[in-house]
Amino acid sequence: MYGDHTPLVLPGPATLTPLGASQMHDQGAAFRHRYLDISRDDGFVGIVGINSETIDNSQLHIESSTDGCSAAGAMAFMQGLYPPRPDTSCQLPNGSVMDYPVCGYQYPNIRTISPRVDPDSIWGRGHDGCTKHEKLLLLYNNNGNVDSIHQSSKVFYGRLWDKVFSEAFPRSEASFYNAYDLYDYAAHHWTHGNRTRSAMTSEDLERLHQLAWEEQTLRYATISGPGGIQDGLTDAIAGRTLASRVTALFIENMQSRGARNKLNLAFTSHEPFLGFFALTNLSGGASERGPFAQLPRPAATLTFELFSVDQDRELANDSNKSTDLSTSSRSSNGIPYPSIDKLHVRFLYHNTTAADNERGILMPYPLFGSGRSSMSFKHFNATMWQIGVANTTTWCRVCESEAFFCAAVNPPPPGVPALAAALLGALLTLVAVAVVLAVLAFLA
Template structure:
């Protein structure tokens, strides 16, 4: 298990100024609101070289953790599948990272962000893609890769056409580039590095202890009143009344947000302020149940177990990149849920 601070302390102690951690949030322009924890965490291994007192940044490798895109919420048919909007979100995120790490010449401000030696066409030996076997997470990885490495003909790259009986044959869809996506079932121990909080009894015990804290008592009255008012408006016959609690705040927010975006009747029933309040409660729940410090909720920072296991995966990728002098793990992409992302931030970024 990676202890709190290991990820940063390792590089800060051995390689000052070599690690760079950045959190990017993605604004959903269509809804004019932030999607629930839809952002990417970027950890880059840098090398600052000096020539004639002029600093030059070199990016050797990067790890990117991205939350899955908009999905059909629990309570509706096909729950857990990526929506067309979600696919566009992830394809757009992939395109943004292509402009940052692969083709930054079109944007002079990103000219120092290109990863050294990263091919403009997909080479699976340079890029690792990992996720768990949830349908929306696998689909999110696929959509992201479509933006990161679009069909070769679409971006005017040298084609991988092969001669067959005197004719040139290309891959379908104008030279589609096929990524290798490592997908781990929740029965596979490797999945714990991406979703370490899943099926962890000590993490669950810490979460349940939240109900006995002053913080919970402070917000529960407001939450209960809010959910009670919403129940007959939009949640009736979708969720049992007993499910309307802070414990399910993220699920309720995702349902309300989905309906507000895609259902004109819902927009006449609830307001953007209601969506904002639902998001606020979901954020409070997510933060409170992913803390890295020891407290009444869990000893040894067990609420942040998902962040600690993710830190192990990140550290392994960066160490491998460093050990091979940037030859391997140039770009490590991980797709998961908000739980591990929030826990990682609490472990590695927060003071």
């Protein structure tokens, strides 16, 4: 997700701070270290056939929400991934030599997507414009768990109101119901000023962070029905659309035999992260202090690697090494595209700041409680489609959305419940795409 930014509660749109831009740049450099820098032996994985020094936009798919933090974060990340090349120039007919501006700055093609206007916006922000989910949020304060946490945290928030929040929040809003906005405000001032550090302790900030995670999880990552993840498709809706986007981009790479979508990047906010954690049993089994039992930190990344395994090599049951069994980009570009039986997917997560982890090392984690650091693409694809949303039409119907692009979507036929229609749409889509790699990263 995007890096350090101005508080969301302040008037006007939030903007990326210099620290936030540096965090995104450093994360881009970490991706370069892992996937592009062929001179490195430690932690290098590589992507077959990708340009490592100059941007070839035909090999990349980059998308971002239109908000300033995501769009600016995407540009900063790409500067770290593909640094300027001061040695790039051209000679004009009059004999003069012209360099690119800003010491060889490279120009990525970043597609910015407007929520509620562009149908592709649902893949990175599936909660935005989902009317049914927004209606459920209106009942948020009536939730028993919410009220219990609200009551137990009233004294804590009341103590901090005079010291930290009084300039931006009415006293009545300093409560668990606004836990994320309160944490976002306090974290910014903790990072950028001494006054907040003298008014509260690091333990206070950490409790604000934990309460914000609980509040946002209850809003965007709750699997509420007795039927689990299939009981209501609006539960964790942003995680569902993210899951579908991952498989769709991998399939586009497979259909082109690896020519396109070699590296896919999406820049968004934290809601898809939390929804995905819940749907894939990452947060359900998380320890109290584990990486999935907290909000994603600035410049956190979800990464999915599609790689091939030699026929005679056995896939490791559990490996924390970032280099195991990956297809190396040091091979020639003429390598035959692997068969689907040889393709596997690894999920990696990075949720620490550059100060904690200088190179932003990506750590693998098992999905769906499998206990393995990777799984076959066939299994991954089938499972992701089970939790996902098949297409924009399905999303419009399930969400009962009033978004501009949903106007032409017909309601389900009489007698067919919305969920049944959604599952039917997912099944038909799965049949169409079941036989179709690359790296996909979501950054909030």
